[in-house]
Amino acid sequence: MIGDNRPIGVFDSGIGGLTVVKELMEYLPNEEIIYLGDTARVPYGTKSKETVTRFAFECADFLMSKEVKMLVIACNTISASSLDEIEAKFPIPVQGVIIPGARAAVRATKTKRIGIIGTERTISSGAYIDAIRALDNEIEIFPKACPLFVPLAEEGWLDIEVTYLTAIEYLAPFKLKGIDTLVLACTHYPLLKGVIQRVVGRRITLIDSADETAKTVAETLKKMKLERMSDTLPSHHFYVTDNPNKFMQVGERFLNKEIRNIEEIDITNI
Numbered sequence: 001m002i003g004d005n006r007p008i009g010v011f012d013s014g015i016g017g018l019t020v021v022k023e024l025m026e027y028l029p030n031e032e033i034i035y036l037g038d039t040a041r042v043p044y045g046t047k048s049k050e051t052v053t054r055f056a057f058e059c060a061d062f063l064m065s066k067e068v069k070m071l072v073i074a075c076n077t078i079s080a081s082s083l084d085e086i087e088a089k090f091p092i093p094v095q096g097v098i099i100p101g102a103r104a105a106v107r108a109t110k111t112k113r114i115g116i117i118g119t120e121r122t123i124s125s126g127a128y129i130d131a132i133r134a135l136d137n138e139i140e141i142f143p144k145a146c147p148l149f150v151p152l153a154e155e156g157w158l159d160i161e162v163t164y165l166t167a168i169e170y171l172a173p174f175k176l177k178g179i180d181t182l183v184l185a186c187t188h189y190p191l192l193k194g195v196i197q198r199v200v201g202r203r204i205t206l207i208d209s210a211d212e213t214a215k216t217v218a219e220t221l222k223k224m225k226l227e228r229m230s231d232t233l234p235s236h237h238f239y240v241t242d243n244p245n246k247f248m249q250v251g252e253r254f255l256n257k258e259i260r261n262i263e264e265i266d267i268t269n270i
């Protein structure tokens with residue numbers, strides 16, 4: 001049988017990419033995953049394109065040294081800043097989160113008015129706007145950076161007053177824009193879905209790029225005959241660049257599962 005038993009390499013600026021891992025485990029329960037979270041240097045969302053790209057190459061080089069068959073950039077900020085450069089450098093399939101999210105948003109909108117929320121870097125890159133317009137150039141897009149959602153999600157403040165008030169501050173202006181679809185263009189935002197939905201109202205469809213990305217990875221593996229064919233259960237490995245204990249505590253909330261096999265590494269000398 002044709003297949004490929006090497007692991008999938010997933011990377012992110014830190015813990016947030018586990019929302020993508022969660023969906024990958026759902027859609028591809030037989031695949032082995034190697035995850036790298038650059039917890040020493042998170043957040044990337046406030047940094048320049050050049051810095052994000054340099055860090056992203058170090059992450060990708062580390063995963064390549066583990067002989068992965070595909071790279072999944074779970075981080076919206078990296079996907080928005082550095083996807084093309086990473087695709088050009090590595091000889092294996094590379095999947096970012098922007099195009100799957102954009103595709104799902106275009107499918108969902110009826111009013112052709114879409115809101116996008118993400119980190120400052122993702123929003124200022126214009127990557128989602130380009131991806132959506134490439135699919136339908138009549139769509140009006142309303143982007144907004146919501147940086148405080150990242151620490152709120154990491155703190156586990158998912159449904160309390162301070163999160164609700166922050167969400168009102170960021171999202172209330174969308175009510176006047178007539179959008180019917182809102183893209184959660186950041187790894188952390190799916191955790192705040194409940195609060196976000198409450199603030200924008202039930203009529204607005206929330207798009208979770210993690211879910212769409214996992215579906216796209218599954219399609220790519222199938223199309224390229226790269227699916228894992230082994231009957232043994234996959235064992236996943238998690239690498240971080242700092243503070244594995246915190247990664248485990250917060251990460252289990254993101255993944256909704258126990259995390260084992262966490263190792264701290266230095267990726268600046270690969």
Ligand code: DGL
Pocket residue numbers: 012013014016017042043044045046074075076077078118119122150185186187188
């Ligand atoms: N992972 C980042 C993203 O999806 C959020 C955290 C950060 O700023 O690094 O954009």
